[in-house]
Structure formats: C-alpha cells, structure tokens
Amino acid sequence: MWHRRVRANGDGTVYQRKDGRWEAAGYVLAADGTRKRVRVYGSTRREAADKIAEKIADSKRGLLVATADSTVSDYLTYWLGSVAVHRLRENTHTRYAACVRLHLIPGLSTKKVARLTAKDMRTFLDRLRTTCQCCAQGLDTEWKRCCAIGECCQKRLSASTVTYVHSVLKSALEHTVREDELPRNVARNVKTTTHQPRRFRPLTAAEARQFLDAAHTDRLHALYELALRKGELLGLHREDLDLSTGTASIRRSLQRTRTGGLTDLPTKTRASERRIALPTECLHSLKEHKERQDRERETAGSTWQDSVPLFTTPTGGPLDPGQPHPPLRSSLNRAGLRRIRFHDLRHSTATLLLEQGVELVVIKELLGYAHIGVTASVYAHVRLRLQRQAIDALGHALGPTDDDPNDPPAAAVVR
Incomplete structure (x- = not known):
C-alpha cells in the first residue's frame, strides 16, 4: 500500500503555477536576522524542491539568505559577506565594499530590493552625480x-x-x-553616461629610444626596456625566465592587498596567463640585470631580503606596484621627456606595435588582454596618424595617373 510522505514542519511547500512552472516556498533566516518566507522557481517539481531545500538547509546552518523583501542595506551587507567574498579578488572586494559603504547604502539603504524601479535607479544616480561628496560624507562637519x-x-x-x-x-x-x-535586474535597464577616458600621449619610437638611452645606467634598465616591449613584469620570478629559449612565463601579478601586503596573486584572466617571446635586446639586458642583482645580494649580506621577484629593491625587497618609481622619473628627466606613469610604458608598447602595422590579435596575445575589443577601444585614439596614412594611400590610388588606360588592372593587395 502506498503511503503519502508527510511533510515535516519547515520543509517548505511545492506546487505548480498556472503558467506551468513549479514554485516552492519556505521560511529562512533573512539578511536582517528575521525569518522570512522566500520563493523559488523551477521547470520541474524536483528542481523547485531542490532549490528550496538548499536554502532551508543553509538557513538551518545559520547562514543568512537574501530575500527580495530585504532592504538594500541588508541585502548588500549579506552579498558582500556571503557571496562576493568568495568570487572576487581581495582588492576588488575591498573596492566594492568601499563603494557600498560610501555610496550605495547611504543612497538606497531603506528601499526594499523587490520594489526597486528603474526610476529609483535614475534618481539615485542623478543625485550621486550632482551632490557634493564632501557634504554627503560628513567631511564638511568633521573638518569645518x-x-x-x-x-x-x-x-x-x-x-x-x-x-x-x-x-x-x-x-x-x-x-x-x-x-x-527577482525576475529581472532593474539596474540593467538604466544607462549611465559614457565617460571620457584619460587622455594619454604615448611615447613615440624616437622618444622611447631616447628614454632607454637615458636609463641605460639605471639598475632597473631591464625593467623599463621589457615594459616598453611586453607588459606585466613585477610579478615575474627568476624561474619564470628561460634565457636559453628567450621566453618568459606570465603566471602571476604582484599586488598590495589589505590583509597580506605585497602578495603574488593569479593573473586577472586566463588570457593574462601566457608564455611570451623576449626580444634579443631584452635578453642581453636581463642577463646584465641578474648579474647586477647577484652583486647586490653579496653587498647587502645579511640585510638582503630573500624574495623571489626578478625585479627588486637594492636590498632584495619587492617593488610596490602602487608606488611611484623615482628612478623612472629621473630617467625621464635626463631624457628631457614629459612625466608618465610606469603603466604608461605598457600603453606605449601597444601604440608602437600598432604603428608598425602589427595586427590587433597579436597585440592582444602579447599584452594579455581578455578581448580584442579592449585593445581596439583603448588605443583607437592614438591611431590618427595611421588613419591619415590610409586616407592618403586611398587618395593616391584614386588620383590621376600616367598609366596607359589600355593596361590591364593591377591585382588588389589584400592585407
């Protein structure tokens, strides 16, 4: 004889909706600490039942569960502490947390997540765009x-x-x-104003040669030369270099985190982790750099910090990517060039490659961009000279010619 299973108290309910989907509901521990009824959906009874069972199980283990009835403040607090912390890099999570604390919670804190509308979003963003942040964050009162x-x-x-x-x-x-x-993300229905990127004047080929000549005596000359030719460098270890084959393996990046200080972290994307070929000039500079570093280790003696990065301070410590490089500034001054950031050397690399006619897909691989569109959009503003050359070439092709009109047409060259 078949016996219907008796549903235990707290298991939730599962039923089929008029539209054919299955809906399950149950009580869980919400982000604000109270017990609230949540609903989940599925295309089958089993799918809906499994979803509600998972939420109830998490609630019984003391884990907070976000609900659509939560306020934005409670939900964002839950999301940062229970969801984003497991999916984001530490520095990214820190920036998200600051954004939530300074802007999102003060602007939307008491609104219910389920009742947020596109109008609420636009009103919030417009107010954020026009409000003095010194006053909004109470700095005016604190500092009078x-x-x-x-x-x-x-x-x-x-x-x-x-x-x-x-x-x-x-x-x-x-x-x-x-x-x-929620059935949809209302924030996706609101468009923000497209901001203009920072204007950047890359080094020309002549300026790059001038800079490298001025930096030739600098202890970090190999770093600058490689930066103008490749990209991510401060995360390189000595074992990442293979001077016999002339290659380097990009496996990590050096970043300063709030909890660990200067730390080696995995590359941001899979495309960033790669093996790259090194120019012959860089191989010579790297050999000289390693020999100089060995001499610095002997000179420093017991004060040498036994770190693994390829490029270090004179006492063996890692170079902080977030700090300015005084030697870079000195080399730029000696060369009589404008002041640029260390990261601008990477941008100059892409610009110089573009001007030499290197394909975007090759530049993408060399510099480790995740999508070719990033390369095209970031460096489109420095290609005016290439555009002028292309237009001049077209004008020359369409201009008057002394060729015999009876001559057969030449084959088009496709690049």
Missing part, C-alpha cells in the same frame, strides 16, 4: 569646511566613478536573479 561654513566646494564624483557605482549595484542585484528572488 565646505557646506558647514557656507562655502560648498562642489566636490562631485567623476563620470567614471558613477559608472563604477552602477556596475557594483548591477553585480549585486544579478545574484537575486540567479537565485530566482
């Missing part, structure tokens, strides 16, 4: 300035920061869609 003394400094967020705040909110709300808490 700005609005506190009746002289607002109008310190507004840049367009890129507003876009970043919007992207963090989109990422957070996307989790509610994946968890079947």
